[in-house]
Amino acid sequence: MSVTMRALLNSPWVFHLATGSCNNCDIEILDCLTPRFDIERFGMKLAGSIRHADVLLVTGSCNRKSMVRVKDIYNEHVPKPCVVVAVGECAMSRGMFVHSYNCPLPLDSYIPVDVYIPGCPPKPEAIMAGVVKLIAKLKETL
Amino acid sequence: MNRDAVLQALQDKFREQILDYFDKSPARVYIEINPEALVPAASYIFKDLGARFHIASGVDARRHLEILYHFSIERLNLLISLRVKLERENPRVDSLARIIKGANWIEREIYELLGIEFTGHPDLRRLLLADEWPEGVYPLRRDYKEWDKNAIRDRGV
Numbered sequence: 001m002s003v004t005m006r007a008l009l010n011s012p013w014v015f016h017l018a019t020g021s022c023n024n025c026d027i028e029i030l031d032c033l034t035p036r037f038d039i040e041r042f043g044m045k046l047a048g049s050i051r052h053a054d055v056l057l058v059t060g061s062c063n064r065k066s067m068v069r070v071k072d073i074y075n076e077h078v079p080k081p082c083v084v085v086a087v088g089e090c091a092m093s094r095g096m097f098v099h100s101y102n103c104p105l106p107l108d109s110y111i112p113v114d115v116y117i118p119g120c121p122p123k124p125e126a127i128m129a130g131v132v133k134l135i136a137k138l139k140e141t142l
Numbered sequence: 143m144n145r146d147a148v149l150q151a152l153q154d155k156f157r158e159q160i161l162d163y164f165d166k167s168p169a170r171v172y173i174e175i176n177p178e179a180l181v182p183a184a185s186y187i188f189k190d191l192g193a194r195f196h197i198a199s200g201v202d203a204r205r206h207l208e209i210l211y212h213f214s215i216e217r218l219n220l221l222i223s224l225r226v227k228l229e230r231e232n233p234r235v236d237s238l239a240r241i242i243k244g245a246n247w248i249e250r251e252i253y254e255l256l257g258i259e260f261t262g263h264p265d266l267r268r269l270l271l272a273d274e275w276p277e278g279v280y281p282l283r284r285d286y287k288e289w290d291k292n293a294i295r296d297r298g299v
Contacts, residue, residue, distance in 0.1 A: 064271075064272035064274070064275075065270075065272050068272075093297040093298065094297075098295060098296075098297060099295055101281040101286065101288075102271075102272075102281070104290050104292060104293035104294070105292065105293065105294055106294065106298070109294070
């Protein structure tokens with residue numbers, strides 16, 4: 001594992017990318033940043049720009065138009081190494097939109113996904129548990 | 143004018159063109175109108191009665207396609223839904239976008255999702271569907287079939 005990855009794990013900056021979600025997952029993610037859950041104690045904070053981010057956090061059902069942008073962001077704009085986290089049922093398997101004409105494929109057939117956090121929406125505890133497990137797993141590989 | 147006077151004037155003006163009139167509740171009236179008279183009727187409701195155009199909704203009702211144009215007159219607390227029924231083969235109706243600017247985008251959306259042609263629309267292009275979407279496939283029609291061979295419709299468990 002590279003030096004960049006070792007540095008990244010101490011303070012992963014997260015870019016929050018909503019690909020057409022109903023905003024419930026987005027609300028729970030913002031809830032993680034409130035003093036009650038305070039995800040900044042793990043060094044995580046939301047980055048304003050994708051170019052400053054180490055973690056790409058994707059919510060929402062993967063529709064035809066937004067996935068063009070997601071692929072573009074992942075392939076061109078994110079500095080590597082980058083960890084992709086799929087939050088919520090929609091980003092994992094499209095949830096109730098699995099038969100929708102506009103959502104042909106799940107997220108992991110477009111870009112490689114490292115962590116899946118299930119729930120509709122997942123509780124802030126579940127999101128933090130998922131991210132902490134990811135950090136622990138990546139640290140083992142160092 | 144109160145509610146009854148407004149509705150009576152509307153019925154008197156378009157007596158031959160109104161095919162069905164359904165007074166559902168004090169706040170809601172459905173009027174089915176001949177598609178030829180849609181533009182004068184909508185223009186009368188919008189301009190002369192001072193109504194607000196909310197939205198149009200297109201429905202595939204199996205035997206026909208229909209569009210509901212929802213207008214509200216707020217001082218009367220009244221919602222008027224103008225309904226036009228169109229046949230399934232080659233559905234076509236006059237556009238309201240020339241007299242109501244707000245109807246422009248919703249007509250484009252109905253055009254791409256249900257395949258209803260709006261004659262006289264200033265800019266009838268697709269609005270929301272992806273670029274690779276094939277021509278002549280309308281996803282909100284009841285006879286819509288999956289065209290994308292790569293689509294996965296299970297959850298992988």
